[in-house]
Amino acid sequence: MTRALTILRRRLVGSVFVLLIVVIGSFLLLEAAPGDAVDAYIVSTGGDAGMIELLRHRWGLDQSELTRLASYLWALLHLDLGQSVTFSRPIREIILERLPTTLILMGSATALSFGLGSALGIYAGARPGTFRDRFLSIGSLALYAVPGFWLGLVLIVVFAVDLRWLPIGGIETIASGKTGLTRAADIATHLVLPVSALGFIYLALYLRMMRAGMAEAWRQDFVLAARARGLSRRRIVLAHVARNALLPLVTMLGLQSAQMLGGSVVIESVFAVPGLGRLAQEAVAGRDTPLLLGIILVSAVLVVVINLLVDLAYAFLDPRVGAGEASA
């Protein structure tokens, strides 16, 4: 338990600095992009000089960059994410509306790629070099090479347009009035295609990693020892070879969570899922600095939390981790 606490404490202190750097860096980056929120807005409306000046003033864009950054950080200190320029609504509200969708999408996709990927990896790695190993490795690589939006479109054409088994997009049936379990089932059916599109792409990573780790582990002395002790093949594969190959996968899981957030931008657009990725894209296009910062901050917190969990899982799986510090 102390081991876990040590990890937790050290990580939290570091995280605050990481988040601060992320916020200031993103702010400067977005400021460096040409055009501001008013430029983005008048694309669809037009307007004369007076109206444009009025808008800049109303949206606080006539203040200097430093003033805006300072007031943003000051508000942040009070846990206030501020007001979105393009939606004219509190950012906390907007993000909380979208966060569950993204979490479900990401969580399911990660679970799918990790679960199926490592299971297939164990299957392939149990007998490296055989036909099934080659087939799975090449097949998963082919999937990995496919662009996410294209895979999404293919799934839509086959399963939603031609077979009509599943809905084309959205997170639930529009204005259906469904509640409780029927609503949950409705959301689940809507998620099948986007989760598959997102999950299948990253499946290859886990499969390849598990397989490679196992292929290596087979050559280790402890496997020979296990064999000599007369353990069943099944036990050797699962408890000795696969368990030792599992650790890098857990590291990958942490790294992957960040990438998954990025990948979901495309998938959320193709499947019209109202998640954080699409919101981020809209925030960039609309030059909505506070909204984008809010999204980046929430995503960064998510990534930090997930990596923290990964570290804890690591400590649980590998007794050596964190042990040194706990005794010191």
Add this chain to the structure above:
Amino acid sequence: MSELTISRRGLLAGSALLLASTALPAIGFAQTPKKGGRLVLAADSEPRNLNPAIVASNGVFFISSKIVETLAEASFDGKDGLQPRLALSWEGAADGLSVTFKLRDGVKWHDGKPFTSADVAFSALQIWKPLQNLGRAVFKDLEAVETPDELTAIFKFAKPTPFQLILNALPALSSVVPKHVYENGKIEDNPANNAPVGTGPFKFAEYKAGQYYRLTRNDAYWGKDEPYLDEIVYQVLPDRTSAAAALEAEEIQLAAFSAVPLADLDRISKVPGLKVITKGYEGLTYQLVVEINHRRKELADLKVRQAIAHAIDKDFVVKTVFLGYAATATGPVPKNDPQFYTADVPTYPFDVAKANALLDEAGYKRADDGKRFALKLLPAPYFNETKQFGDYLRQALAAIGIDAQIVNNDSAAHIKAVYTDHAFDLAVGPPVFRGDPAISTTILVQSGIPDGVPFSNQGGYKNAELDALIVKASETLDTAARTELYKEFQKKVAADLPLINVAEWGFISVARDTVGNIANNPRWAVSNWADTYLAG
């Protein structure tokens, strides 16, 4: 090769398809409007402000024109090209200082309060004139609105204002919102801007960000038996390919504003049960224009501009970039405009040899590498077609020895680069013709416009004669004389080429055969849809 894209179900339905495609038009005409049903359609953007009185733009109208009505709507055959909505009749004084509107009786707001002339006066003076993107220019001289009784509104202008301009502005600029909802507090912060209250055939029901807008039937609507639909749902589909798929899967029944990409239209028109409609956008014509920065020495030379105009094969652009869904342009007013268009302007037929000769004459000889000079070309990113035309223009310019480097930006960056920073030599833009050159067309060539105003002359072009003509037309009250001046305007623009008009296009709708009364006015997609129905 289209067989490859036909689905298995499509093949099974093979013979039925053939029969249906010949029988369907006949069925369509025989049907009488049916009551009830939910129309689901694709929406590709979510406007931040749904109040059409403040933001007169097609993105806002697409949704809110069903909720908030204007004084009059555009019409193919009505008097003055208009069809009465909240106003029944209109009359302009000979001195151009007043316009009298007689309003419709018995109209109720969605909250049950009666609609009166006070609402019109409030909307005009408190919103159109000070706040509206287009109204700020058209209603700049509006001084007062008199309301002698509840059904009469008299607009009083400080300076003579052409009646023709006011009439042409009515469909887009005259959305009336309720005074009692807006009179307290700041108009820009009013919650009704995101949940509009109007007199229209549909009421605003709900909005789920990133998912849909839902409108429900207004049972107290003034139109007899209207509206026919119970509900309209706008499903937000940000990816254009999914709009086509959603139509095929029958999840939506309509995709307007070219939500289905032009390249998909040929295939989708062969899908049984779907129809492709090119009508209903005549009043919202977009123009493909080459914007020119006259600060560049080479481009300030008329011969160079003429050479560029001769280097562009407009027919090829219409055929290849727009796949035929557009028309070639001759000048700053589109051919489909019933009032102002004239074909009697200087033209620039596609002629590479002549273009090269003009450039030689201007003194820009080809260097040893075959190039005369280089310039920066910024295609606007708002439409696929503007980007594709940018690619075409680069090649067309290469043929006459001009080396154009394409600079790609997103929308905000493009607006800033062209209209504020003037960091371009040539730009490709899609200005909109809004029924009268004074609304948003003369501004494209007029001088003296402050930096930063989008869709205006930011190319540093200055022509005193043209400026004087624009001012004169804006003060001319007689409709025939005013129209004549705008014909003169077209000639001058085509002769001096402050910009080059290449093509003009309207949008495309794709709908299920069951959707009735589509495209029955020139601004159909942004009209009130009171008579739209779903059969079967």
